[in-house]
Amino acid sequence: VTEQRERWGTRTGFLLAAIGSAVGLGNIWRFPYVAYDNGGGAFLLPYLIALLSAGIPLLVLEYALGHRYRGSAPLTFRRLHRRAELLGWWQVGVCLLIASYYSVVIAWAGAYTFYAVDEAWGDDPDAFFTGDFLGAVDPGQLGGLRWPVLLPLLLVWAVALLVLFRGVRRGIELANRVMIPLLVLSFGALVVRALTLEGAGTGLDAFFTPDWSAMGDSGVWVAAFGQIFFSLSVGFAIMITYASYLPRDADLSGNAFIAGFSNSSFELLAGIGVFAALGFLATTSGDAVEEVATEGVGLAFVVFPAVISEMPGANAVFGVLFFGSLVVAGLSSLISIVEASVAAIDDKFRLGRRRTVVLVGGGTALVSLLYATAGGVNFLDVVDNFVNLFGVAVVGLVEVLVVAWVVRQVRPLEQHARVLSAIPLRRWWAVALTVVTPLLLGWVTVDNLVTELTEPYSTADGTYPVAFVVGFGWGAAALALAIGVVLTLPRWAAGVSLTAPAEEVRT
Amino acid sequence: VSTAAIVVMVLAMVTILGGLAASILVAVLAHRRTTRDG
Numbered sequence: 001v002t003e004q005r006e007r008w009g010t011r012t013g014f015l016l017a018a019i020g021s022a023v024g025l026g027n028i029w030r031f032p033y034v035a036y037d038n039g040g041g042a043f044l045l046p047y048l049i050a051l052l053s054a055g056i057p058l059l060v061l062e063y064a065l066g067h068r069y070r071g072s073a074p075l076t077f078r079r080l081h082r083r084a085e086l087l088g089w090w091q092v093g094v095c096l097l098i099a100s101y102y103s104v105v106i107a108w109a110g111a112y113t114f115y116a117v118d119e120a121w122g123d124d125p126d127a128f129f130t131g132d133f134l135g136a137v138d139p140g141q142l143g144g145l146r147w148p149v150l151l152p153l154l155l156v157w158a159v160a161l162l163v164l165f166r167g168v169r170r171g172i173e174l175a176n177r178v179m180i181p182l183l184v185l186s187f188g189a190l191v192v193r194a195l196t197l198e199g200a201g202t203g204l205d206a207f208f209t210p211d212w213s214a215m216g217d218s219g220v221w222v223a224a225f226g227q228i229f230f231s232l233s234v235g236f237a238i239m240i241t242y243a244s245y246l247p248r249d250a251d252l253s254g255n256a257f258i259a260g261f262s263n264s265s266f267e268l269l270a271g272i273g274v275f276a277a278l279g280f281l282a283t284t285s286g287d288a289v290e291e292v293a294t295e296g297v298g299l300a301f302v303v304f305p306a307v308i309s310e311m312p313g314a315n316a317v318f319g320v321l322f323f324g325s326l327v328v329a330g331l332s333s334l335i336s337i338v339e340a341s342v343a344a345i346d347d348k349f350r351l352g353r354r355r356t357v358v359l360v361g362g363g364t365a366l367v368s369l370l371y372a373t374a375g376g377v378n379f380l381d382v383v384d385n386f387v388n389l390f391g392v393a394v395v396g397l398v399e400v401l402v403v404a405w406v407v408r409q410v411r412p413l414e415q416h417a418r419v420l421s422a423i424p425l426r427r428w429w430a431v432a433l434t435v436v437t438p439l440l441l442g443w444v445t446v447d448n449l450v451t452e453l454t455e456p457y458s459t460a461d462g463t464y465p466v467a468f469v470v471g472f473g474w475g476a477a478a479l480a481l482a483i484g485v486v487l488t489l490p491r492w493a494a495g496v497s498l499t500a501p502a503e504e505v506r507t
Numbered sequence: 508v509s510t511a512a513i514v515v516m517v518l519a520m521v522t523i524l525g526g527l528a529a530s531i532l533v534a535v536l537a538h539r540r541t542t543r544d545g
Contacts, residue, residue: 041515048522201508208512208519249541254534261527268523272516422537423530 005070006168008245013173015258018242020176020332021233022263023183025105025300028329031227031267032274033295036207038223039214046215046224051264054440055228057432058396059256060425061403061410062234064417066243067250070501072343073237074487076244079500081407086488087399091237092344093483094391097476098236099337099364101380103156104371105297106334108133109326110152112301116308116319125305133301135374139382140468143374150372157365160335164342164357168245172339176332183328187266190321191273194280197311203279206289207271222447225440230388231263233333235396237340244343253421274299277307284310297381300326338364350493379472382464385457386473389448391480397441404434416503 008014035043069076074088111133115121121128130136137143163175194200214220233239243252275289281303282289294303300323308319338361346356371380404410410430418425457473458464492498508516 041512041519044515044519044522204508204516205512208515209509210511210515251534251537254530254537257530258527258534261523261530264523265527268519422534 006245007247009169009173011250011255013169013177014242014246014250015255015262016176016180017172017332017336018233018239018255018259019262019266020180020183021238021242021336022231022259022333023180023266023329024231024233024333025102025109025326025330026231027263027267028187028270028274028326029296029299031231032207032271033293033299034223034227035271036275036293038220039211039217040206041208041210042212042214043220043224046221047227047264050221050225050228050440051260053432054225054437055232055234056256056260057429058229058234058400058437059232059239059260060253060417060421060429061400061413061433062239063243063246063250063252063256064413065403066240067246067252067420068413068416068500068503070244071240072244072347073240073340074344075347075496075498076240077402078492078498080403080409082498084402084407086484087395087402088237088240088344088484089487090395090481090484091235091399092341092487093480094236094387094395095238095337095340096360096364096367096483097383097387097391097480099334099341100367101371101383102330102334102337103160103365103368104149104153104376104380106156106327106330107149107153107372108301109323109330110156111148112305113320113323113327116305116323117316119305119309119315119319121305121309123309125309126302128305129301130377134377136377137374139375139378139464141375142370145369145373146376149376150369153365153368153372156331156334157361157368159331160338161357161361161365163335164339164361165354167353172335175335179328179332183325183332184266186321186328187269187273187325190318190325191269191276193314193318193321194273194276197276197280199279199281199283200276201279202283203275203277203289204272206279206293207275218443219447221440222444226393226444229396229441229444230392231267232260233336235399236337236392237344238336241340241343242336249420251420251422252417253423253425257423277304281307281310297377344487347496348487348490348492350496378464378468381459382457382469382473383476386477387480389445389452390474390477393441393445393448394477395480397438397445400433400437400441404438410434 065076069079071079073091074085077084077088133148135146163171278289278292281292292303304322308315311318342356342360345360346353370376410433414425414430457469
């Protein structure tokens with residue numbers, strides 16, 4: 001009996017969804033600063049090497065896994081090997097934790113899209129963000145729910161769940177067909193405007209001037225491989241799930257190269273736009289670029305409002321383009337993160353898509369309320385750091401080790417992918433997966449672990465108590481694995497085939 | 508903008524956007540060949 005699985009309507013639809021998943025908040029607020037902080041223009045060399053030697057090979061691997069075994073991550077790993085199911089559920093645990101706080105950051109950007117119209121942050125964006133908007137309290141305290149966060153959060157979940165409710169083709173594919181062109185157009189317009197601002201050249205100088213001595217610094221290579229890994233949405237169930245909806249004759253390597261280079265193209269565009277804007281802010285404020293350059297929440301909600309306020313004209317348009325781009329980039333990624341969990345639960349328990357969306361999406365939305373409280377920003381900061389470093393990176397490393405060295409399935413997957421691939425896989429792919437990626441991801445993980453143990457994670461002024469970091473940081477990383485264990489235990493619903501589907505591709 | 512920064516910016520754009528264009532081209536040509544050969 002052939003299992004009926006949803007399919008993408010078109011190849012472009014799949015590609016836009018895969019690109020929409022990869023292009024997220026990190027492309028806009030993480031990559032520019034990581035590049036600047038790790039050798040400027042020189043960083044692009046290890047970055048490209050990481051893309052070709054680890055990022056794209058991992059993408060091809062996950063496409064091949066999802067396409068060959070036709071399932072969400074847990075079903076795919078269960079079909080790969082009887083004892084590998086936990087790996088898939090661990091990835092789902094990571095997805096659920098990320099979705100719960102990622103949605104809140106999108107809600108912040110949504111609120112700021114409106115604030116940008118009249119520059120509601122006034123003369124002090126920092127005080128407005130932490131005080132008026134978040135009402136931030138001490139780490140570990142909850143405080144009450146913040147209405148300015150809660151209302152856009154409900155909207156974010158309503159849109160995401162509506163898209164997922166409609167299924168793969170009429171929901172996810174259709175949404176990305178609208179969102180990705182909209183994102184490229186709006187962010188492209190923002191970059192053009194940023195490049196015409198006074199001082200933009202100063203920012204580009206800071207971003208692109210190469211510091212070749214950085215090439216000898218191992219930390220720069222760790223940063224490059226880390227950036228590629230976190231940016232491509234690999235290692236946490238999404239690409240396996242998306243690839244399971246591909247048609248029989250899909251071009252796996254061609255899709256991976258297009259998605260990988262599209263993601264990097266957007267990162268480069270973001271670097272140009274962000275640093276042109278930072279150059280403008282530095283010029284108008286009389287500071288050096290290094291004094292205004294930052295990343296993450298500080299860049300988006302403190303520095304960019306300052307840039308918008310300093311603009312010589314059309315401030316609101318620039319602000320709406322920036323925060324609107326964050327919303328769209330974040331939403332397309334959030335949809336993919338929740339879909340990876342919905343598909344997994346539906347595969348195992350056969351509840352039906354709509355019931356699963358309500359259960360999984362609704363449950364995650366409820367958990368996200370924690371981050372919509374006055375103390376939410378502290379929980380979010382710590383959970384994000386640990387779930388990324390000791391959730392996504394570790395489970396990604398384990399995935400590569402299991403596939404390449406424990407169940408030794410790289411060769412069969414290569415044979416499966418090779419016939420379907422426009423770009424030949426040859427020996428480089430197997431070497432990249434069995435040697436380069438495990439070594440480099442292992443190096444990234446050990447480096448993160450050493451850093452965390454020598455300098456425990458905290459804010460710049462060191463205000464996180466140790467118990468808070470251990471409880472919510474390490475606790476969150478452990479919770480992802482615990483969720484995985486709990487979801488591995490129940491039996492699969494009757495009728496779910498746990499054996500690998502017949503090879504549909506002639507090798 | 509310094510010459511070094513301009514050179515790196517152009518090289519980065521050529522490599523990354525060129526990589527994207529080449530990937531799309533190879534994929535499209537392969538698709539056409541498959542369609543033609545049935």
